Amino acid sequence: MMKVNENQTEHIYDERREQIKRAALKLFAYRGITGTKMSMIADEAGISQGLTYRYFNSKEELFTELIQEAMDESQSAIKNIHHLPSTPTEQIRALTKIMLDESHKHYFLLVQQAQTSEGVPERTKQVLEQYSSKDTIDQLLPILIKGQQTGEFCAGDPFRLLLLYFSVISGLILQGVHSEANWLEEVDSLMKILMK
Amino acid sequence: MMKVNENQTEHIYDERREQIKRAALKLFAYRGITGTKMSMIADEAGISQGLTYRYFNSKEELFTELIQEAMDESQSAIKNIHHLPSTPTEQIRALTKIMLDESHKHYFLLVQQAQTSEGVPERTKQVLEQYSSKDTIDQLLPILIKGQQTGEFCAGDPFRLLLLYFSVISGLILQGVHSEANWLEEVDSLMKILMK
DNA sequence: GTCTATATCTCGATAGAC
DNA sequence: GTCTATCGAGATATAGAC
Numbered sequence: 104m105m106k107v108n109e110n111q112t113e114h115i116y117d118e119r120r121e122q123i124k125r126a127a128l129k130l131f132a133y134r135g136i137t138g139t140k141m142s143m144i145a146d147e148a149g150i151s152q153g154l155t156y157r158y159f160n161s162k163e164e165l166f167t168e169l170i171q172e173a174m175d176e177s178q179s180a181i182k183n184i185h186h187l188p189s190t191p192t193e194q195i196r197a198l199t200k201i202m203l204d205e206s207h208k209h210y211f212l213l214v215q216q217a218q219t220s221e222g223v224p225e226r227t228k229q230v231l232e233q234y235s236s237k238d239t240i241d242q243l244l245p246i247l248i249k250g251q252q253t254g255e256f257c258a259g260d261p262f263r264l265l266l267l268y269f270s271v272i273s274g275l276i277l278q279g280v281h282s283e284a285n286w287l288e289e290v291d292s293l294m295k296i297l298m299k
Numbered sequence: 300m301m302k303v304n305e306n307q308t309e310h311i312y313d314e315r316r317e318q319i320k321r322a323a324l325k326l327f328a329y330r331g332i333t334g335t336k337m338s339m340i341a342d343e344a345g346i347s348q349g350l351t352y353r354y355f356n357s358k359e360e361l362f363t364e365l366i367q368e369a370m371d372e373s374q375s376a377i378k379n380i381h382h383l384p385s386t387p388t389e390q391i392r393a394l395t396k397i398m399l400d401e402s403h404k405h406y407f408l409l410v411q412q413a414q415t416s417e418g419v420p421e422r423t424k425q426v427l428e429q430y431s432s433k434d435t436i437d438q439l440l441p442i443l444i445k446g447q448q449t450g451e452f453c454a455g456d457p458f459r460l461l462l463l464y465f466s467v468i469s470g471l472i473l474q475g476v477h478s479e480a481n482w483l484e485e486v487d488s489l490m491k492i493l494m495k
Numbered sequence: 496g497t498c499t500a501t502a503t504c505t506c507g508a509t510a511g512a513c
Numbered sequence: 514g515t516c517t518a519t520c521g522a523g524a525t526a527t528a529g530a531c
Contacts, residue, residue, distance in 0.1 A: 115496090138333040138418035140524065151498050156526060219473050222334035259488075267471075267485050274470010275463075277415050289463050292455075295491045311514090337507065347516050352508060 120158050123148050124172075127165050132212035136166050137222045163224045170217055170227055173210035174234045180207070181242050191250030195268075195297065196290055198243075202272050203287050211276050240265045247297070257299045268296055316354050319344050324365050328408035332362050333418040359420045366413055366423055369406035370430045376403070377438050387446030391464075391493065392486055394439075398468050399483050411469050436461045443493070453495045464492055 126147035130139040141162055145152040159165040184198050201207055217223050217231055243265055250256035257264075271293060275286050286293070322343035326335045337358055341348040355361040380394050398407055413419050413427055439461055446452035453460075467489060471482050482489075 112496095119496090134417045135331060135334060138331065138416060141526085142524080152525090153499075153527080154497055157496075160526090162525070215473075219329075220334055221330045263485075264488070266480065267482065267488060270471050270474035270480070270482075271467050271489075272470075274472075274474055275466050277411075277470060277473065284462065284466070286463070286466075289459075292460070292463060292492050293467075295494075296488050298491075315514090336505085348507090349509080349517075350515055353514075356508095358507070 116158075119150075123150070123155060123158055123165070124169060128169055128209050128213060131166060131169060132209045132216060135216050135220050135222065136162070136224075137220075163226060166217075167224070167227045167230055169213060170230050173214050174230065176207070176210050177214070177239070178234060181239060184243075184246070190255065191246045191253065192255045192294070192298075194246050195243075195250075196294060199272060199290050199293065200287060203276065203290070208276055211273065215273050215277055236266070236269070240269065250297070254299060256297050264297060268293075271296065312354075315346075319346070319351060319354055319361070320365060320368075323361050324405050324409060327362060327365060328405045328412060331412045331416050331418070332358070332420075332423075333416075359422060362413075363420070363423045363426055365409060366426050369410050370426065372403070372406050373410070373435065374430060377435060380439075380442070386451065387442045387449065388451045388490070388494075390442050391439075391446075392490060395468060395486050395489065396483060399472065399486070404472055407469060407472050411473055432462070432465070436465065446493070450495060452493050460493060464489075467492065 123144065127139070127144045130143055130147060134143075139162075141155055142152045144165075145155050148155075155165075159168070180198065180201050184194050187194055187197060189197075202211055214231070217227060218236075223231075240262060244261055247256060247261045247265055251258060251261065275293075319340065323335070323340045326339055326343060330339075337351055338348045340361075341351050344351075351361075355364070376394065376397050380390050383390055383393060385393075397403055410427070413423060414432075419427075436458060440457055443452060443457045443461055447454060447457065471489075474480075
């Protein structure tokens with residue numbers, strides 16, 4: 104008969120954890136780990152600074168957990184692409200749109216921040232390497248090669264082409280942060296990089 | 300007869316200033332202003348931490364001076380493009396190569412960092428706005444429009460096309476930091492964004 | 496569970512010896 | 514001119530009251 108209460112307590116606990124993570128994601132994505140203070144995260148989440156440490160042992164742990172989530176998220180986005188039964192062009196277009204989409208932006212920004220700035224803790228680097236951009240691209244290689252065979256995509260080293268393409272997308276997301284630009288409408292312009 | 304000594308002293312002073320600036324540029328570009336500690340800059344320059352303050356009043360001043368320099372540098376790169384008497388395609392290609400070039404990379408990265416991360420001091424923001432990316436693109440508009448008239452470039456809003464293109468370049472530079480990729484060979488792939 | 500208070504540390508900036 | 518020592522602000526992380 105203790106069960107219900109226990110579950111409820113656990114539920115509240117998880118909720119608060121998520122609340123802190125949402126606040127932290129937003130801040131980390133825009134300001135990086137060194138530029139984000141724990142007090143800012145607490146403010147954004149509407150709780151006291153000290154309480155944050157009841158849910159996360161350190162700033163580093165919080166940051167790393169978010170990176171892990173972001174990686175999982177992008178992995179599953181790529182997995183889903185393969186299940187869409189359409190042309191390579193449409194598959195890449197769909198993935199591009201997901202990446203540029205408002206709801207995924209923070210995650211991609213966070214990873215971008217972590218990969219480019221050097222003030223990242225050792226523990227976090229390990230998570231980043233675990234799913235390297237190389238693996239991500241390896242998964243997309245079959246799609247690109249098929250597109251080259253059908254004549255939709257241009258010739259050239261498929262790996263290098265994909266690396267270029269996704270570097271471009273990542274860069275655009277970062278750039279768009281301030282300019283308020285919405286590159287979603289420019290997907291076709293971007294895809295010209297891959298097209299014949 | 301004091302003149303010679305005075306000049307020499309001044310020369311040594313300027314040399315050291317440049318030495319600090321070189322060290323700071325490298326660090327700021329990769330780690331941002333909040334991720335870079337004055338002690339790191341001093342280490343990189345091979346001097347003591349305290350000495351840095353004999354040459355710059357504050358970290359902010361050092362950062363802002365570098366931003367100013369980076370802006371001047373990119374402005375003059377764009378000015379020079381107009382004096383090259385060649386086709387629009389060649390002009391844009393030349394500018395792209397300059398931006399991706401090793402020697403300019405740090406400057407472009409620094410500006411990128413400053414424009415995207417939020418922990419930037421107020422004074423620096425003013426310098427950034429002084430030469431906004433809008434002005435930069437405005438200067439290149441005639442080239443793009445000419446290219447559209449000659450049929451080299453694709454149709455579409457010239458401003459939006461250029462903004463997209465230079466966002467792509469900036470993003471690539473950032474992305475390339477760690478992957479050691481050299482996108483110089485990919486200039487033609489990138490320019491497909493603009494081409495017919 | 497949550498907040499306030501505080502110990503501890505890190506960093507920017509200054510002071511003073513050489 | 515340069516270094517070492519140190520101050521003071523602000524941040525992370527902990528402790529203790531409610």
